[in-house]
Amino acid sequence: MDSYHQEKLHHTPWIEKYRPKNLSDVSSQDQSIAILKQTIKSGNLPHMLFYGPPGTGKTSTILALAKELFGPNLYKSRVLELNASDERGISIVREKIKNFARLQISNPTVQDLESYPCPPFKIIILDEADSMTNDAQSALRRIIENYSNITRFVLICNYITRIIDPLASRCSKFRFKLLNSENSLNRLRYISDVENLNIEEDVLMKILSISQGDLRKAITYLQSSSKLSNMNDDDDKITIEKIEEIAGVLPDKTIDGLVDLIMKKRVNDIVGFINDLVLEGWSIQQLIDQLHDNLLLDDKVDTRFKNQISLLLLDCDKKLNNGTDEHIQLLNLVLQISKIV
Amino acid sequence: MSLWVDKYRPKTLSQLSYHDSITQNLRGLSKSGDFPHLLMYGPSGSGKKTRIYCTLNEIFGSSIEKLKIDVKTFVTSSNRKLEFNVLSSPYHLEITPSDMGNNDRVVIQDLLKDVASTEQVDFSNQSSKRHRFKIVIINEADSLSRDAQAALRRTMEKYSSNIRLILVCNSISNIIAPIKSRTLLIRIPSPTPNEIGKILHNITEREQVQLSSGDVDKFYERLALASNRNLRRALLSYETLAMQSETINISSNQQLINLDWETIIKSMAKDITTSRNVSTIAKLRTTIYELLSHCIPARIILKTLLFDLVDLHHENNKLVEEVVSTGSIFDERLSLGTKSIFHLEGFIARSMVVIDKYIR
Ligand SMILES: Nc1ncnc2c1ncn2[C@@H]1O[C@H](COP(=O)(O)OP(=O)(O)O)[C@@H](O)[C@H]1O
Ligand SMILES: Nc1ncnc2c1ncn2[C@@H]1O[C@H](COP(=O)(O)OP(=O)(O)O)[C@@H](O)[C@H]1O
Numbered sequence: 001m002d003s004y005h006q007e008k009l010h011h012t013p014w015i016e017k018y019r020p021k022n023l024s025d026v027s028s029q030d031q032s033i034a035i036l037k038q039t040i041k042s043g044n045l046p047h048m049l050f051y052g053p054p055g056t057g058k059t060s061t062i063l064a065l066a067k068e069l070f071g072p073n074l075y076k077s078r079v080l081e082l083n084a085s086d087e088r089g090i091s092i093v094r095e096k097i098k099n100f101a102r103l104q105i106s107n108p109t110v111q112d113l114e115s116y117p118c119p120p121f122k123i124i125i126l127d128e129a130d131s132m133t134n135d136a137q138s139a140l141r142r143i144i145e146n147y148s149n150i151t152r153f154v155l156i157c158n159y160i161t162r163i164i165d166p167l168a169s170r171c172s173k174f175r176f177k178l179l180n181s182e183n184s185l186n187r188l189r190y191i192s193d194v195e196n197l198n199i200e201e202d203v204l205m206k207i208l209s210i211s212q213g214d215l216r217k218a219i220t221y222l223q224s225s226s227k228l229s230n231m232n233d234d235d236d237k238i239t240i241e242k243i244e245e246i247a248g249v250l251p252d253k254t255i256d257g258l259v260d261l262i263m264k265k266r267v268n269d270i271v272g273f274i275n276d277l278v279l280e281g282w283s284i285q286q287l288i289d290q291l292h293d294n295l296l297l298d299d300k301v302d303t304r305f306k307n308q309i310s311l312l313l314l315d316c317d318k319k320l321n322n323g324t325d326e327h328i329q330l331l332n333l334v335l336q337i338s339k340i341v
Numbered sequence: 342m343s344l345w346v347d348k349y350r351p352k353t354l355s356q357l358s359y360h361d362s363i364t365q366n367l368r369g370l371s372k373s374g375d376f377p378h379l380l381m382y383g384p385s386g387s388g389k390k391t392r393i394y395c396t397l398n399e400i401f402g403s404s405i406e407k408l409k410i411d412v413k414t415f416v417t418s419s420n421r422k423l424e425f426n427v428l429s430s431p432y433h434l435e436i437t438p439s440d441m442g443n444n445d446r447v448v449i450q451d452l453l454k455d456v457a458s459t460e461q462v463d464f465s466n467q468s469s470k471r472h473r474f475k476i477v478i479i480n481e482a483d484s485l486s487r488d489a490q491a492a493l494r495r496t497m498e499k500y501s502s503n504i505r506l507i508l509v510c511n512s513i514s515n516i517i518a519p520i521k522s523r524t525l526l527i528r529i530p531s532p533t534p535n536e537i538g539k540i541l542h543n544i545t546e547r548e549q550v551q552l553s554s555g556d557v558d559k560f561y562e563r564l565a566l567a568s569n570r571n572l573r574r575a576l577l578s579y580e581t582l583a584m585q586s587e588t589i590n591i592s593s594n595q596q597l598i599n600l601d602w603e604t605i606i607k608s609m610a611k612d613i614t615t616s617r618n619v620s621t622i623a624k625l626r627t628t629i630y631e632l633l634s635h636c637i638p639a640r641i642i643l644k645t646l647l648f649d650l651v652d653l654h655h656e657n658n659k660l661v662e663e664v665v666s667t668g669s670i671f672d673e674r675l676s677l678g679t680k681s682i683f684h685l686e687g688f689i690a691r692s693m694v695v696i697d698k699y700i701r
């Protein structure tokens with residue numbers, strides 16, 4: 001590899017670098033993968049709908065599937081990837097699909113046929129399909145019908161409920177589950193080894209717990225923390241504190257300090273403390289989440305108060321969703337909690 | 342002659358004061374020649390932009406400061422012409438989406454695609470061409486529509502070897518989760534009063550500002566706190582003070598510069614406290630109209646007034662608690678409603694009732 005391409009690879013984020021290359025690399029989604037492998041063998045493919053939370057392997061799976069079907073040579077002429085980053089006005093989608101579908105199917109070479117099934121259709125991937133309007137989706141339904149003799153559509157989304165039924169019902173559905181921690185941990189460990197990171201098991205665990213089953217998040221945290229760690233040699237160790245800072249998580253100490261003031265009902269100090277937190281730039285949403293966990297998932301608060309606290313949290317969440325001021329709403333929340341405990 | 346905020350703006354990482362560990366991190370990022378997409382967040386005037394440019398300077402050298410402004414036009418699907426500014430150097434460009442209103446999604450897509458799909462090759466070194474990515478700074482990223490943010494998602498992955506985004510915002514609460522999981526979050530806290538004091542002191546020496554005798558550090562601290570730890574504001578007020586008199590009187594009973602509207606709201610809070618009656622409400626209505634007509638947003642008026650009231654009554658716990666609760670309700674009404682004057686007036690009336698209850 002020449003230096004230019006080496007550098008380019010070096011500039012490729014790990015979530016791309018470590019994207020599963022083939023279906024067997026995709027972990028945790030055994031059932032879906034098994035069915036997909038079966039379909040490859042059969043040489044036919046239904047229209048499909050992949051759904052599930054972010055970072056669970058949906059995009060990776062379809063890219064890998066397409067590669068296994070067509071191999072690198074045919075890939076370009078047989079696979080069209082459209083996503084929310086593309087102009088989604090339905091007329092443009094129709095135009096793009098029409099142009100792509102109309103192109104003569106390029107014939108596989110003998111070598112291609114030896115290594116890949118090369119079925120006689122094209123694949124159109126519509127990633128992040130849940131951000132399409134309902135009108136666009138209805139139009140899409142007709143497009144799919146018109147071209148289904150020579151193309152297969154794959155829709156990808158987070159929320160299946162956002163896909164209109166007439167569209168969803170034309171597809172085989174594949175649910176992508178949150179990754180289990182053992183598989184995710186293995187993946188992180190593998191990347192850490194290849195990249196030569198100085199990182200301990202409990203820190204990897206912390207990354208997993210903060211990223212809550214989203215492997216993309218976990219890999220981004222891992223890369224970010226390694227980037228921040230390798231500048232001075234005596235400090236190349238990746239610590240829990242570094243991970244927390246990168247993820248924007250407040251230190252437990254800070255939350256405990258706030259809860260302490262709440263319990264002691266020190267109104268004045270609370271006003272000052274909250275003011276400082278805001279000036280420190282902390283995400284208020286994050287702070288409220290952590291406050292929730294601290295107060296409700298713990299025994300230091302009497303159960304009879306927990307109900308009331310949940311109601312206050314709900315009220316605050318509702319107000320913030322209405323676009324209110326974070327500083328005012330947080331202060332109110334905390335003062336109200338301290339009033340009842 | 343440039344303003345002190347520009348004249349004393351650090352240009353390189355080594356000139357940066359305060360938040361040394363963040364500076365270290367940025368140096369690490371620039372040294373590795375590669376970094377992930379960044380999301381820089383923190384209060385206004387905490388030094389976000391300054392740090393970004395220092396980092397870019399470290400990577401690309403001082404030509405990053407050779408900025409030019411292009412006015413780009415974009416034709417929307419409804420055939421409307423839209424003009425917006427793009428600030429750029431050979432290595433980066435900078436955009437502010439609020440210039441684009443409802444069209445932020447299409448405009449950003451269009452622009453990014455354009456940049457992202459061309460590989461950046463550095464030919465400066467004759468023998469070996471080098472791979473480059475281009476930096477795109479997006480200001481006020483928290484004001485990007487959901488649509489526009491969603492559109493950024495796959496772009497950030499697909500073209501990741503050709504562009505790096507640096508998103509800048511005050512609060513990350515309005516940034517959608519998929520973006521947060523694709524970026525390195527860097528939080529920039531406001532500098533402490535002490536850190537601001539050091540910067541002010543440095544300027545005092547360099548500019549030979551004459552100060553009356555007294556506790557200088559105390560003076561800097563008051564200035565920092567009066568600016569709510571916003572460094573830009575602190576520098577601007579200090580420069581104004583210095584222009585106003587040959588020698589600045591730094592004794593603590595001397596008024597610092599407050600913005601006019603802040604002074605006005607402060608005295609509103611006093612009126613609400615001392616003369617709780619209908620004629621005050623009528624008088625304050627006129628004041629509010631005045632403020633609104635000077636483009637002070639209703640939400641800022643409410644917030645400032647609320648915190649002034651909290652300040653005035655800080656020794657009265659029950660009152661503070663209730664007035665904050667009142668504020669939180671009217672803050673919501675302001676966001677949902679359209680007639681802001683009604684809600685501001687409602688807040689004033691309610692506050693009087695609350696104060697009445699606890700002060701005899
Ligand atoms: N099931 C999985 N097995 C292996 N890696 C995964 C899996 N899910 C996600 N990843 C990792 O996370 C990154 C993002 O995955 P992606 O397939 O784009 O997620 P999605 O499309 O579901 O949001 C990939 O580059 C890969 O490194
Ligand atoms: N590290 C620093 N040392 C000294 N002055 C600084 C520093 N960072 C910022 N400033 C000053 O503060 C002003 C505001 O900083 P800026 O980066 O524009 O803040 P933000 O982008 O967070 O609103 C700048 O014009 C500069 O003069």
Ligand SMILES: [Mg+2]
Nearest residue numbers: 058059060127
């Ligand atoms: Mg995806």
